[in-house]
């Protein structure tokens with residue numbers, strides 16, 4: 109299914125992108141019709157149910173609910189979010205040792221069928237987590253201090269903050285990068301180097317804002333707590349699964365999916381494509397797989413950037429020092445983001461993985477990201493390839 113509410117005159121709406129929150133879902137629905145309350149009741153008590161190891165038994169009491177009654181796009185998105193969280197809690201309740209090889213019919217059938225309608229796999233993804241928010245005060249602005257999660261699978265401030273920071277970064281992208289991406293493409297068509305140079309400088313400012321938001325992760329997300337709850341975001345690719353997981357009632361063949369990762373955020377994919385950054389083969393294999401876990405409209409928008417006029421080629425063709433400097437500034441803002449992001453990964457994954465008091469019940473995740481990548485070599489290669497795109501300044 110393509111993005112909802114297509115409108116040919118609005119270049120963003122066609123792709124299901126919001127000028128306010130970008131690739132996050134604008135004004136997500138918070139409530140499902142009453143017949144879906146058995147799902148919601150489990151999520152409202154999820155923190156206790158996981159601690160007491162009763163999450164699974166509660167899910168096992170569910171029947172297959174009539175997902176076809178969910179007609180509106182936002183209800184379907186909310187149901188997808190609810191099902192993602194129920195599935196993650198169900199599969200990972202007992203860590204690696206107690207992992208299950210199949211998802212029960214009561215979750216698998218509605219999850220799979222709704223995902224088919226919406227157009228991306230029945231698996232928890234970054235986009236789902238970007239539909240899990242509401243304003244604390246509806247009359248106050250949409251900003252970090254006024255946001256909270258609709259559902260918190262594991263409970264606690266760290267879990268909430270871990271998802272609110274990327275949400276604020278989506279907002280930064282929508283308001284401070286996206287308009288300049290659109291403007292820069294138009295500038296190329298008009299061969300307007302002045303506007304392009306300005307747009308590239310504003311783009312770099314926007315990326316710096318995203319990085320500044322990322323530096324706030326440590327304010328309320330504790331690395332040890334993160335290390336313990338990240339297992340609930342994992343997928344079905346590690347060797348604790350016998351070739352993947354079975355979606356009961358859909359197929360008896362196991363399916364493999366990566367877990368939720370911000371590598372699935374369309375923001376950085378756009379930032380790369382706009383500057384013509386091409387990653388090495390192995391990084392690209394991973395990143396292109398991550399695109400399969402984005403809503404279809406977002407994937408299409410990224411593809412439109414690839415097909416559109418190349419900023420990099422245009423800048424090279426102009427032989428203009430000022431323009432090349434603006435391009436390099438934009439590129440360096442991405443390198444800076446990736447440098448800082450590596451520090452975050454060291455702090456939140458590498459160091460806790462060596463601490464004895466961090467949970468050892470999810471060893472399958474010890475050296476990999478939730479998206480399944482081999483963490484540091486991958487992230488360094490992506491950063492270094494970005495840097496390698498710096499242009500020599502014309503004489």
Ligand code: HEM
Pocket residue numbers: 273274277322325334368369370371372373375376377446449452453456457476477478479480481482483486487490491
């Ligand atoms: C505690 C916070 C974070 C941790 C521990 C973390 C960890 C990781 C890891 C392990 C990867 C490798 C891919 C995988 O297997 O999942 C990754 C990739 C990535 N992450 Fe994060 N991440 C964090 C926050 C964020 C945030 C808030 C963003 C914002 C969009 C982000 C953006 C990315 C991107 C774009 C990639 C793909 C590599 C790239 O393009 O540079 N991460 N992250």
